[in-house]
Amino acid sequence: MIRRGLTILLILLLSGACARRAVADEPIVLRDAAQHELRLPQRPERIITLLPSLTETVCALGQCGRLVATDRYSNWPDSVNRLPKVGGLEDAQIELIVSLKPDVVILAHATRVTQRLRELDVPTFDVETRTYAEIYRSVAAIGRLLEVPDRAATLNRDIERTIDAIAAKARQSLRSRTPLVYFEVDNGPYGAGPESFIGEMLSRLGAHNILTPELGPFPKLNPEYVVRHNPDVIFISPKEAPNLGNRPGWDQIRAVREARICSFSPEVRDTIVRPGPRVAEGFKAVADCLARVAP
């Protein structure tokens, strides 16, 4: 056993640890978001996803049955919770992934994990989902990968139609008002700027973000900024909502004075912050709250 191990070690050291790729008929050839070419000998049946939005996309395309494992944060749909978890995106457990013998691992850009998996001959498919446009692209890409392009196109159409309908209705109910909104993403405070995914959502619904594009997608703010811009509606986590009045100067803000606060439960929040196939639900949640509390 030891001799065998040493022989392998010697070969690897001498040849510089090159991976050997299987050369076979390659009916699936795709280019992923990181511009790497993926070649699969046949339709991938064993899939691992490393981001909740990617898991949801796979399931929304009706291919949940092909999933063999997900990351620890994926929690929708319910069936996914029974699958083995392989860690997060940056600290994925390489050994567990390899031992599950996946046909492809779908992930977002993560240098070390991608590199290591490729070294071990595990096919990876890089998908970026940070903007709305990228959602549609990623659904289409995954649809191509899983060989269900028609379902992907349908899904995209549905999402788009639903979003358009909600957006139109929201604008109608707002009439010509443009409420000033502030969406707090995290303690810091970190706000969602107009260029972020959430910011896009808000502007489509006819709201005006107190943050400007120059600040970036998720800037850490001076709380004074929020006070000065006096938003009409504040989106915040349910834990922070009761304490808003205690923040220095915040009791002067219109949204706090008039109790125009929107908070969402963790499940609903998932649909808002995850750029995946359930964005329409998130859209609806935000639109409903806005219609309710906007002045």
Added chain:
Amino acid sequence: MPDGLAHGVLDTPAIEARELTVGYGAHRVLDRVSIKIPVGSWTSVVGPNGCGKSTLLRALAGLLTPVSGRISLQGRPLASWPRRDRARHLGWLPQWAAPSELTAFECAALGRFAHTGWLGSRQAQDDAAIQRAMAATGSLAWAARRLSTLSGGERQRVQLARVLAVEAATLLLDEPTTHLDPPHQEDVARTLREQAHSCGVTIVSAIHELSLALTADRLIVMGPGGLIGQGTVQEALNGDWLSQAFGTRIKIISHDGTSLWQPRLRGASDD
């Protein structure tokens, strides 16, 4: 035992400093000091605290850069000596030894570093030199103990063994006896005399115990204003250099052929 001085009177002094000026910033510790140390003699540097004894020794060892002046070792400028040759011909013992985890033997063995170099290993002559040096300082008994487990006096004797192991022609010792009890102080003094007179080693030591310092062959007396005089011990006593250095607080008496310092503990009027 032949008189070391007869050996010592050669044309080329073992070590010489000319117009040596050493200072830290604006403060001058040594100002245009010139000294000559003859070969094969034991010279004591004496003087009150802060007059520059350590600084002089350091400068002679090449550990300080003087502001001006020249130092020669065996007739050649000190700066022109290649590092390793200088290490072989000039040994240095500091006043304060940093705490170390080395064993006594390893410490003494480091004295041979200048001979073996980085890569060489110890030869028979190196081991013999180490043994001689440790025997001379009575430190063989704790050769395998770590320095940090020894007392101050024991450590000092090991350090002395180290500098003796170099078997250099010139030794510069800064306070080699501070932690030793009188019998061992006597041992050290005897060893130094023997090295100088029988082996022709030139020794310059700063010793602040006057009685011990006076057992050397020559004295360099320094005072608050600089160098007061250099010469044999007798010359120093005749010229009353010590009173000049320490003010009138020094009384030297002669007893059994040895010069001793007598402390005056009663009032000045009782003299």
Added chain:
Amino acid sequence: MSTAGALAPTGEAAQTGDGASRFALWLLACGAITLVLTFASLIVGTSSIRNSIDWLLSPEAQSNTVLWHIRLPRAIGSWLAGALLGVGGAIAQGLFRNPLAEPYLLGSASGAALGVTVSLIAADTSLTALAWTGELGVTGAAFLGAGAGIALTVTLSRGVLQTASLLLAGIVVAYLLSAITSLLLLSSPDTWRAMQAFMLGSTAFLSWRSALILGVALLVCAVPTILLARGLDALTLGEETAESLGISLPALRLALLTILSLATATAVGQVGLVGFVGLVAPHLVRESILVNQRQLLVGAALCGGVLLQAADLVSRWAIRPAELPVGIVTACLGGSYLVFLLWRRARSA
């Protein structure tokens, strides 16, 4: 060391016996522990594979991949990285004559963190940057960053003439570079996740390539250091004494600093910021046997290797099938050891 026995006629020397053979025994013990740990690494893992010789001998291709391409390089790589950190720690402690010195002293940790942050943010910004940083990888960025951090420290302290100024400059550089890193992270919260993974240290991505890089680095660092060990011995007696023995202090410092940078930067590049191994390994060696610097360096390398290998094993086993970041394990182990040392000192005081 046998000469010590010959020269010393009394009991104190006799009780320590022959120093060289004690050291050889100690080395053998380390080697044995390493083998045991390597074997354990092969059979303990996140996949619940049964602990049996039959499985080890089975010809399954898949288990071979897990075994030979994941676990074995990980075990060997951890050992090599730990050895590099151990050597770095021994050098740092000898160079600064301070038992609390460790290899990250001179800004290498903060430099590596900054390098990784910059490369992650650049990869996010543009595709060409992505291609470049893809080539370089997190490992390359960390390596370059660590080297740059040390270079900055040496420049700030204006050469290697003063040990005290090196230490001070190292502290300044560490604060400065961490501040810059934090600023960059604020502007790009997405990279925060990846940075966390790096900061906590991780042996999870070690491949045969990593092991090769680490092995070469260890050879390149260990051999000259062992040759320079005598100079470190002399340095323990004081800088003036070392100079009087014929050692050029600036040259010695420069050589040691270069080796320290290479060792630390390579280790940090491959496993991230793993703390305590560099600090604790030399201490463990000194506590167990009497050593000179040459033996200390070899011993610290072996000890560091064993430590990190053991930490890797614990990180994989403790909360299986999940994994602890290895930096947390080393912090716990190292922290406990230091607490133990303090307690022992208080008792003997």
